[in-house]
Amino acid sequence: MFKKLTDEEIQIILEAGIAEFAENGPDKANMHTIAKKSGVSVGVLYKYYASKDDFFEACLRLCLAELNRVIAEVLACDDKILVRAEKLIRALQKSAKEHSGYHVLYHEITAGSCKKYARAFAKEIESISSGAYRAFLMQAQAEGVIRKDADPRLFAFFFDNLLMMLQFSYSCDYYKERFQIYCDDGVFSDDERVVGELLKFLESAFTVERSQISHRG
Amino acid sequence: MFKKLTDEEIQIILEAGIAEFAENGPDKANMHTIAKKSGVSVGVLYKYYASKDDFFEACLRLCLAELNRVIAEVLACDDKILVRAEKLIRALQKSAKEHSGYHVLYHEITAGSCKKYARAFAKEIESISSGAYRAFLMQAQAEGVIRKDADPRLFAFFFDNLLMMLQFSYSCDYYKERFQIYCDDGVFSDDERVVGELLKFLESAFTVERSQISHRG
Amino acid sequence: MFKKLTDEEIQIILEAGIAEFAENGPDKANMHTIAKKSGVSVGVLYKYYASKDDFFEACLRLCLAELNRVIAEVLACDDKILVRAEKLIRALQKSAKEHSGYHVLYHEITAGSCKKYARAFAKEIESISSGAYRAFLMQAQAEGVIRKDADPRLFAFFFDNLLMMLQFSYSCDYYKERFQIYCDDGVFSDDERVVGELLKFLESAFTVERSQISHRG
């Protein structure tokens, strides 16, 4: 073949990379295995990507683009806050179950092995959802739908924390195991229960007005 | 030194290991570096630990013991639920800031490179907090302090999710970056703000009675 | 060189291995040295052979194949027993002098460091000559050429013992030294003398009819 790789071929290579990186982690992942699995030679891999690290970054970008797409799709509609939350939960639940590798790779960035990417990627990725969530929390606050005394930044943070843990709980081995321990072996087959309870949790968290307890004296 | 290593010296080695594993991840961490950093020879490392894996596990156990100790200490007192929550938040906040390596290593287990430990450790570690949280949620429910319609298992799960994300946000690079993005550069010097907002979030989440939205239809 | 190794190149590597293993024994032999001596990188060694052990076995097999070839060539002809013996002696004498490494490696198997191979290889190698020698001893017995009261199995064993010691005496350092002590410094340059005397020894051993001594009472 004397041609540039097509987008489809690139896609196949990246998918193979994502699978391998998700399966074995960035360090144990093997470039030859990836080449073999995607039906190309290592030479091609190194023609398109300067190094294993560089290739890992490309895989990562594909994952994050997809995850962003999922979230952006939900946020595009002008729903009320809890409807949005529900849609996000369902979307992440579905995506994490169907494309666990993508979420596992996202999780890898948060681990030490990817130190290198931490700063840059955090900026790139988290700014989007951070901004979006803060925005609609502030709007909801303005509309009187959620508690006035909430710090939109922190609340957006807590909200995203719950979503992140949710997606990892549907995709990463350790978190999956933990999910079953916290809930029970049936959680993975009763998505509605999880959606329902998380919404219940969020709904309360967002909408209570009174403060029953005075922390700090 | 030609005497058997004292407990303190073993501690130094483990701390060096934790630092190296936290810094580079289990795969990239280098046994020679650890030996050098802790002022012993590689031989000593292999006299006390059968393999890199075995040593990693020992480091891990030290971290987890400490983390469990922190949590257990808080749970020992028979406080009301939100007091407990507050104490847990403060304890984790403090611990994650002071011994970030311990928390980073805990986080490592959740990542792909430690696949091997996922199952076993999850059982070992998460069962404790899972049981404890569920128990005091149920007790609070019985006392009428928190909403009756909450599934204690799921709510315990969401609660711990928030705590985990909190500790990682004070210890792991990526999460720290993200924390600043969500909140602002000042978060790390205003612990009270975080405690206050998270308590506010939890308080509402736990105590609302009415359900304003009907999910699912 | 970026083409697959040719058979000749593989041969060079194996020869380097045989030389190194013969020189230093299987344990002290060094894979880096072998790589260097055969002009390839260690990587190549491990591309073609799974481990040092595996490589050693390959070297061994090459030696044994050659040794078997030498013996098989002689046994192919339908000569009378002492003619065969003479041919075998000459063939082993020549081979042990010219390819001492091959014979040294054969000798290595008999030593403790190769414990692992003892059983399997013994079966594989010794069965052939054992069977062949016994067969022609029995034939010679049937033809009345050699003594009737000989146990063909034991006599075949003694015969091969003499041949083995002969080949080792021309190839292994210790045995070479011993050879010179038993005979004199000139043995290695007077092959005919050795052939002649050994044939004399065998001829008598095989052909005497009367038993002058009553062993066992």
Next chain:
Amino acid sequence: MFKKLTDEEIQIILEAGIAEFAENGPDKANMHTIAKKSGVSVGVLYKYYASKDDFFEACLRLCLAELNRVIAEVLACDDKILVRAEKLIRALQKSAKEHSGYHVLYHEITAGSCKKYARAFAKEIESISSGAYRAFLMQAQAEGVIRKDADPRLFAFFFDNLLMMLQFSYSCDYYKERFQIYCDDGVFSDDERVVGELLKFLESAFTVERSQISHRG
């Protein structure tokens, strides 16, 4: 203990060394294991022996002394040649069965791993039996008991070759396996058969007068 090691203690250490060296070969043998097995510390080992090599040599010397003792005992009596042969055969058969380690270690010298000792030891050890055997062969020749045309040096060599192979066949794994292949599984329990046949073989070899076959033309 503030005393020099007694001869018995030295003996225990050497026996442990012989066992370990015989079991694993000189390279794989472990100094710590030897120390442990003989109930002393490695420090003591290195107090009495400069290095592993030096210790191996000491073990070797013990073995060889014992083997020489066995042979010398037999040669002390002024028996006729075949009586001597029979006594030697029985003595080696017994010794190799009972103290296989000693013989295995002797065999190790002949292997490449002990390159270092080849020259020196060969001189030291083989000279004795070589001289003795040659002497009594010449005497027997003078007495007209064995063939006149035999070269006493070579015949002594062949004689010792058969004895060496015999002792190894009763002590070294590979040779034991080979022994069973050549003869049958019962050889090890029918010592008389082996003695008888070897004597038959030697008797003929030594005593034939006429040369029935003209080798070389």
Next chain:
DNA sequence: GATGAATGAGCGTTCATTCAT
């Protein structure tokens, strides 16, 4: 351009030897 064989730095691990106690 594409291939994949070859490279070799680098890491985990062992164990003979040393020497503080």
Next chain:
DNA sequence: AATGAATGAACGCTCATTCAT
């Protein structure tokens, strides 16, 4: 004097990267 913990050089093996074909 005896101990055995500590040392660290050295080796087997891997795999990201290169480049002759």
